[in-house]
Amino acid sequence: MTTFISEHSTRQRNSAGLPTTVLDVVIPVHNEQESLAACVETVHGYLQEHFPYAFRITVADNASTDATMAVGRRLEQELVGVRALHLDQKGRGRALRASWSMSDALVLAYMDVDLSTDLDALAPLVASLMSGHSDLAIGSRLAHGAHVVRGFKRDVISRGYNRLLRVSLHAGFTDAQCGFKAIRADVARELLPLVQDDSWFFDTELLVLAERAGLRIHEVPVDWYDDPDSRVDVVSTAIDDLRRTQDAPRTCRGRHRPGGDQGSNGARTGEPARAG
Numbered sequence: 001m002t003t004f005i006s007e008h009s010t011r012q013r014n015s016a017g018l019p020t021t022v023l024d025v026v027i028p029v030h031n032e033q034e035s036l037a038a039c040v041e042t043v044h045g046y047l048q049e050h051f052p053y054a055f056r057i058t059v060a061d062n063a064s065t066d067a068t069m070a071v072g073r074r075l076e077q078e079l080v081g082v083r084a085l086h087l088d089q090k091g092r093g094r095a096l097r098a099s100w101s102m103s104d105a106l107v108l109a110y111m112d113v114d115l116s117t118d119l120d121a122l123a124p125l126v127a128s129l130m131s132g133h134s135d136l137a138i139g140s141r142l143a144h145g146a147h148v149v150r151g152f153k154r155d156v157i158s159r160g161y162n163r164l165l166r167v168s169l170h171a172g173f174t175d176a177q178c179g180f181k182a183i184r185a186d187v188a189r190e191l192l193p194l195v196q197d198d199s200w201f202f203d204t205e206l207l208v209l210a211e212r213a214g215l216r217i218h219e220v221p222v223d224w225y226d227d228p229d230s231r232v233d234v235v236s237t238a239i240d241d242l243r244r245t246q247d248a249p250r251t252c253r254g255r256h257r258p259g260g261d262q263g264s265n266g267a268r269t270g271e272p273a274r275a276g
Contacts, residue, residue, distance in 0.1 A: 022053040023126060024105035028060045028095035032113050033067040039113045040075050040082060046119045047081075051126075056105060059084045060095035093195070093202025100188050106130070108188050112179030114227035121222040125182050134218035135187045136210050138173060139180030143221040150226035169208055173217055176204040180222060187215065 025043060029036055040057055047055050059072040061084065072084030087098055100108045107129050111117060117139050128134040141148045142162060148155070158177065165171040181203065183191075187210075195205050210217060 020054060021056050021103075021105040022130070023047075023051065023055040023107045023109060024058055024099075024103040025055065026058045026060050026096060026099040026103075026108070026110040027113050028062060028092045028099075028110060029064065029068055029072075029113050030062050030090055031064045031066045031068060033064070033071050035113055036068055036071045037075060039115055040079065042115060043111070043119070044079050044082065046122075050123065055081055056103070057082045058099045058103070060087065060099045061085065062087045062092070062095040063090040089198075091198040091202075092200055094198035096202060097192055097195070097198070100183075100185075101192060103185065106185055107182055108185055109182035110179070116224050116227050117178065117180040118223035118225075121180065121220050124220045125180065125218075128218040128220075129182055129184050133216070135215040136183045136207070137181065137218040137220060138175065138207070139178045139222040139224075140173070140175035140219045141178050141222060141224045142174040143219045145221035147221075147223045148225075150224070154226060165204065165208075171208060172211055173207055174219060176207055178222065178224070 025047070027036075027039060027043070032039075036059065040059060043057055047057070057079075059075065059082065061069045061072055069084065069086050072086075075082045076084045085095075085099055085102075087095055096110055099110075107126055109122075109126065121139050125137045125139060128137045140146060141150075142159065158175070161177070162171075162175055165176055177200070183206075191206060191209055191213075194209050195202060197205050207217065
């Protein structure tokens, strides 16, 4: 089993004398009343068994019109460490920005409600951040060692989109849109104000900004199984993201780089991000 962090470094306590929340897993949802409970209960059970430090699961309901929020509130009452958050506006990026910004955890993560990514990838994802090895960590369906089961159309769209990112934005990461990512909280505080998109392109913009800032991005090959009941319109989402890639070079250029080792312009200096 992966070692997340040394015992000494996790014995931190907040001002109230309570153990510091080490990990906050955000599950962004929109009209997922049927699948939310099973997802949260599965993740909660997994973390209780495999993650030996204080954690939180945040249900980030973005503008659902069904009973999703009611389910979230029930889970909040029934399961220790579950929080439900409601946003009046839709958008995965908006939900992540709000949830991560208000979190007191040391490591911030998110995963899709369909749990297409096998949860065993969570340990190497989080461990790379807690050890100080990386600044961000992403699950990748295209990295060597990944095992993916999905339809031909979705596979072609995903590979084509990520190839375009490498050509147009010189991206070094292999999979921008896998719904399984984590970031150190201190890094998130620097990067989130720079990200403009509030929807599906949020992930790509965050990673491009991080890479151009010289931050370290660790990739974890994942086992991923396509959800046939997924509500995501893959084609329209891909088309919208492709349009946004045209603006990405302009929006990323000239932004200040997150703090750390300081260069002549006050920017962090570091090695370019590499796939893990």
